[in-house]
Amino acid sequence: MAVLTVDGLRKTYRDLVAVDGLGFAVREGETYGLLGPNGAGKSTTISIVVGVLAADAGTVQAPPKERIGYVPQSLALYPDLTGRQNLRFFAGMYGLRGAGARSRTEQVLRLVGLRERADDAVGAYSGGMARRLNIAVGLLNRPSLLVLDEPTAGVDPQSRTAILDSVQRLTGEGLAVLYTTHYMEEAERLCDRVGIVDRGRMLAEGTPAELGDPDLEAAFLRLTGRELRD
Numbered sequence: 001m002a003v004l005t006v007d008g009l010r011k012t013y014r015d016l017v018a019v020d021g022l023g024f025a026v027r028e029g030e031t032y033g034l035l036g037p038n039g040a041g042k043s044t045t046i047s048i049v050v051g052v053l054a055a056d057a058g059t060v061q062a063p064p065k066e067r068i069g070y071v072p073q074s075l076a077l078y079p080d081l082t083g084r085q086n087l088r089f090f091a092g093m094y095g096l097r098g099a100g101a102r103s104r105t106e107q108v109l110r111l112v113g114l115r116e117r118a119d120d121a122v123g124a125y126s127g128g129m130a131r132r133l134n135i136a137v138g139l140l141n142r143p144s145l146l147v148l149d150e151p152t153a154g155v156d157p158q159s160r161t162a163i164l165d166s167v168q169r170l171t172g173e174g175l176a177v178l179y180t181t182h183y184m185e186e187a188e189r190l191c192d193r194v195g196i197v198d199r200g201r202m203l204a205e206g207t208p209a210e211l212g213d214p215d216l217e218a219a220f221l222r223l224t225g226r227e228l229r230d
């Protein structure tokens with residue numbers, strides 16, 4: 001069953017067409033990788049899916065906002081509070097209280113592998129730990145769709161592995177995940193299906209094995225070209 005269906009999506013910024021008739025679906029228990037070079041329209045698409053940006057045309061069928069866990073590229077955490085205090089604060093914002101808030105906080109800490117560091121101030125966290133805490137915040141409200149925008153950018157292999165492991169555990173429980181990354185080998189390992197986009201259009205879609213010849217990076221470069229984008 002599709003948790004998210006995007007059809008004919010279009011968004012322009014003045015005369016720039018950022019998203020140009022994009023369509024894809026993410027099913028229950030599936031990790032879908034939205035891949036594309038810088039400026040392809042991924043972040044714009046994600047912003048529309050999570051409801052922070054309005055489309056010019058097209059449709060998005062998604063869970064209600066409170067059932068979407070959105071983890072943006074930029075961190076939204078309080079550095080002076082501990083990891084656990086941050087989670088308790090955001091749990092309160094979601095309307096979780098008392099024992100319910102406490103037990104959910106402990107569950108998400110465990111899911112991202114941060115229980116042992118939960119009482120350290122977030123300002124002292126490594127980049128990878130902060131990313132994992134940001135993901136934990138996105139999980140607090142038991143979303144049915146988790147949207148991860150480059151969650152492993154600039155983190156060390158340990159945190160990257162912890163992040164991929166958590167995503168795999170979560171999809172095993174039925175969560176649908178929309179994922180962006182510039183690391184093709186990561187998409188190969190993690191994503192059940194990928195969509196390669198450029199200039200706001202879907203160029204190819206399928207499993208990494210279907211698209212990758214000889215691998216996903218080669219397919220990506222063949223489809224999107226070698227010209228530098230930024």
Ligand SMILES: Nc1ncnc2c1ncn2[C@@H]1O[C@H](COP(=O)(O)OP(=O)(O)OP(=O)(O)O)[C@@H](O)[C@H]1O
Nearest residue numbers: 013016017018036037038039040041042043044045
């Ligand atoms: N607020 C904005 N105003 C004007 N143009 C914008 C705005 N946001 C994005 N764009 C442009 O829209 C296009 C798509 O950008 P978008 O950020 O969606 O791409 P992306 O695939 O997420 O790129 P990246 O991999 O760099 O995050 C780009 O050409 C970008 O410069």
